[in-house]
Amino acid sequence: MRTQNRIGLDTEASQTIAKKLNELLANYQVFYMNSHGFHWNIKGEDFFELHLKFEELYNDSLVKIDEIAERVLTLGFVPLHTYSDYSEVSKIGEAKNVTRGNEAIQEILKGYEVLLPLERELLDLSGKSDDEGTNALMSDYIREQEKLVWMYSAYLGQ
Numbered sequence: 524m525r526t527q528n529r530i531g532l533d534t535e536a537s538q539t540i541a542k543k544l545n546e547l548l549a550n551y552q553v554f555y556m557n558s559h560g561f562h563w564n565i566k567g568e569d570f571f572e573l574h575l576k577f578e579e580l581y582n583d584s585l586v587k588i589d590e591i592a593e594r595v596l597t598l599g600f601v602p603l604h605t606y607s608d609y610s611e612v613s614k615i616g617e618a619k620n621v622t623r624g625n626e627a628i629q630e631i632l633k634g635y636e637v638l639l640p641l642e643r644e645l646l647d648l649s650g651k652s653d654d655e656g657t658n659a660l661m662s663d664y665i666r667e668q669e670k671l672v673w674m675y676s677a678y679l680g681q
Contacts, residue, residue: 528599536652541600543648544657547641548591548603549612554634555584557618561627569624580631587664594657628675635672639665 526534562577592602603609614637618630642661649657 530597530599530656532598532654533652534599536648537598537654538600540645540648540652540654540657541595541598543641543645544591544595544598545600545603546612547638547645548588548595549609550615550634550637550641551584551588551591552606552609553613553615553617554638555581555588557615557621557630557634558584560618561621561630564620564622565624565627566622567624573624573627577627590660594660597656598654625679628679632672632675632679635668639668639672642668 528534528537558577558581562574562581565573595602615634621627621630642664645657646661
């Protein structure tokens with residue numbers, strides 16, 4: 524017998540999605556910390572441009588972190604909320620003492636190499652489960668980030 528959660532979705536499917544959302548959440552937390560560190564520590568001739576760009580990036584990440592955690596709660600589960608959980612689960616590594624713009628942008632692109640596949644996996648899972656809320660979030664994130672990958676790559680001349 525299939526059971527449904529409070530919002531009418533299959534409980535088992537929602538649990539799978541919530542677990543994957545928590546993985547995405549952990550990666551976003553590290554991505555956020557990295558981009559905030561880039562904002563603080565960037566040096567060089569592109570300081571003003573990149574300082575602002577990294578601020579946009581970490582502010583956007585903070586919004587997404589909140590949306591992801593609230594989606595986990597909406598599905599009826601508990602979002603990860605400790606640094607030890609984040610560091611254990613995240614595939615994005617810490618980027619410590621990065622001060623050069625090109626290195627910071629390469630780290631951002633490496634982060635998207637982790638985030639985008641996770642979001643695509645969630646898009647697929649949520650589509651199969653009729654979870655339109657998660658599906659819409661992932662679709663929006665993917666569209667935005669694909670454009671950012673193009674723009675950051677162009678900055679690096681790639």
